[in-house]
Amino acid sequence: MSDDQVHTSADTATQVFLDHRELLFAVAYNMLGTVADTEDVLQETWLSWAARAGRAGRSTATESPHAGSGPSAPIPVIENPRAYLVRIAVNHALARRASISRRRETYIGPWLPEPVVTDSGADSPGTADASDHALRTESVSLALLVVLETLSPLERAVFVLNEVFGYAHTEIADILDRSPSAVRKIAHRARGHVHARRPRYRTHPRVQRQVTEQFVAATLGGDIRSLMEILAPDATMWTDGGGRTRSAVRPIRGRDKVARALTGYASRSTTGLEFQHRSVNGDASVVVFEGDSPYAVMVMDLDPDSGQVSGVYLVTNPDKLSGVHLDDAGAF
Secondary structure, eight states: OOHHHHHHHHHHHHHHHHHTHHHHHHHHHHHHOOHHHHHHHHHHHHHHHHHHHHHHHHHHHHOOTTOOSSTTSOOOOOSOHHHHHHHHHHHHHHHHHHHHHHHHHTOOSOOOOOOOBOSOOTTSOTTSOHHHHHHHHHSOOHHHHHHHTTSOHHHHHHHIIIIITOOOHHHHHHHHTOOHHHHHHHHHHHHHHHHHHSOSOOOOHHHHHHHHHHHHHHHHTTOHHHHHHHEEEEEEEEEEOTTTSOOOSSOEESHHHHHHHHHHHHHHHOTTEEEEEEEETTEEEEEEEETTEEEEEEEEEEOTTTOSEEEEEEEOOGGGSTTOOOOSSOOO
């Protein structure tokens, strides 16, 4: 193989990776819940993929017409790059879970997943397949990510691959190097655990938007009566400041306490802030800016039966808002 052929092979490997980057991001993010760790996993996946492609290229370049099946035999061509890349990314993500768990042990206050604003494709690679980009937008809500945090790493990997991305048990078995029967048992256990805590339900976007707008208006207006009507009786509010900003160190439970906490927070903190209605993890939400800098992200989760707000997730930790940018349009 000539130098030009080697370069062509490297370019092809790069393009294949970029073509699947959005899918790999979505899979890893839904397993980890943080963008920074996801990007690290993608970097590790790229290095593994590039090394494999490089070995294959060198093997082909030095291959003899009489090469046998010994150590110098050519490395087999990867017939399904998508499956191979997903396998690498999933296993790198599983390896990273241990360090994430150690960080959680010293985290101050409730830990929430890092919000991803999904109403703009500006930050997506132009080479990404449109269907893969849609995965980032539509895959898992912030509320479901919170539930996924209660699973073991292996249960979460199986749930994400099966329930979110539609991989068959046999495909997951290949990715995780487990038997199909073992994967089915893990999937059944994970599915039962998740659905017991969160029914299989996704609010219609129009309803989510309407309730979100009413909720924000009542909060900013200090309208306790309206908030009490919008909030479910057992509503819970999680505030994630990570010790970097003022926030409750424990979840706030009960409609009355949540309503008063929200109006008190708004009365102290809204001066000079801009509120934008945005889509976060695929749900209608609110992003708050102080000047051009992100200040907070607030996501509401609705009860499937009453349509009331059952969960409020408020992320103010600046480390989790670095990927949030001001949108001049600012509307749904």
